[in-house]
Amino acid sequence: MGITETAGESSARKTRRRAPTSFESLDTDILCIIFSFLDLFDLVHCTVVCNSWYAVIKKLKLLQSSCRRMHQVGSTSLEQPREIDVEDFAMKHHKMALLRGRIEIERWEAHSHRFSQCRMKKGLLLTGVGDKVMRLWSLNSYKCMEVYSLPDAASLVDFDFDESKVVGLVGTRISIWRRNGQRSIFPSREGTIPKGLCMRYIDPEAVVGCEDGTARVFDMYSKTCSQIIRTHGGPITCLSLSDSQLFLSGSSLGRVTVSDPLLDQPVAMLKSTITAGGIQTICFNQGSNLAFSGTTAGYVSCWDLRKMRQVWENRVSPNVVYSIQQLKNDTSVMVAGGIDGVLRVVDQKSGRVLSSCIMDDKVSTVLRRQSQVVVEKRRGKRVSQDVEIDKIERKTRPQISCIAMGMKKVVTAHSGKFISVWKFNHS
DSSP: OEEEOOHHHHHHHHTOBOOOHHHHTSOHHHHHHHHTTSOHHHHHHHHTTBHHHHHHHHHTTHHHHHHHHHHTOOTTOOSOOOEEEHHHHHHHHHHHHHHHSEEEEEEEEOOSSOBOEEEEETTEEEEESSSSEEEEEETTTOOEEEEEEOOTTOOEEEEEEOSSEEEEEETTEEEEEETTSOEEEOOHHHHOOSSEEEEEEETTEEEEEETTSEEEEEETTTTEEEEEEEOOSSOEEEEEEOTTSOEEEEETTSEEEEEOTTSSSOSEEEEOSSOOOOEEEEEEETTTTEEEEEETTSEEEEEETTTTEEEEEEEOOSSOEEEEEOOTTOOSEEEEEETTOOEEEEETTTOOEEEEEEEOSOOEEEEETTTTEEEEEEEEEEEOTTSOGGGSOGGGSOOOOEEEEETTEEEEEOSBSEEEEEEEEOO
């Protein structure tokens, strides 16, 4: 059974680094024993850690063996070996898990006060907005790794993070926390923002959406505002940044604009074909060049950014859609959540709701010894598309204020003290 390298894998190969010294000391035999215990998805993740791991996994054909086991291909088959696109194979299993997998939910109290936002990257989860601190969690142990306190009496508006830093919009200023805890604030002259409502960050720039309809682009290293772009006639409510430096912004007036940080005017303005409320959330799929938005009226819309036109629009919820997310490079499905507390799996190509999930009301608790965190365990269950949501108990569907997406995993914040991790297991 052969294996092909996709464009995504090629990009990942370019960013692989040398393994830490402690890992380099492990010989191939030991690495092979360790890797043999991993499933396909963990192996795919390991191939992008460093060049030496990638070489071992490729040489020993561990990915092919894992694919054989999952495909249940017998060793006596007379057929020619098949080419398998590992990334495509993993995405298909991710989709099947979301649609048909058993749902297990683990919840814990992440803050002592209510919070509404979460961001997830490489097994770490950052939570905040509403409380006076941000907390960085390990999604393996649920241990709180770091706590970032806010300066003075200012409130946190929005935040993002990467491997080295946390960037936050605090009051009318941008603050940067190094992952070692040191914090710096942009100088008053350059960092003051007229009522910022949202922020997104991709190194080396942060973009802030403001109440006056402008998007302000900040350079993280010079700590200066490099561009002010008037994108809307009303408040900017949400942003999404692409790797190609274009960014999308949504407004309370129901429009989406596409902008270039180097230009002082939007590249394009995307308008809904029907009156569907203000834009509440927006995300961009780099693999398909499709943008998705959710509105205060429960609609989700899709635009093709190559043609700058709307592809579809569908009302997926009777209430506000607060958050939409898809797994990077997944062009099949995404998840949406909002005020009614139902986690919906939506087809990216048609906008059709494929599955609707809520929590079961039965709860068991367990103490995680490593992190000393008390975790609530629940089952998730799927509900029919034609069920009357208002008749479902509210405690099984706390409002979803934010979503973070992982492989066969969804993290939700609920504008309360708890964070929830939904695990979809499809054998």
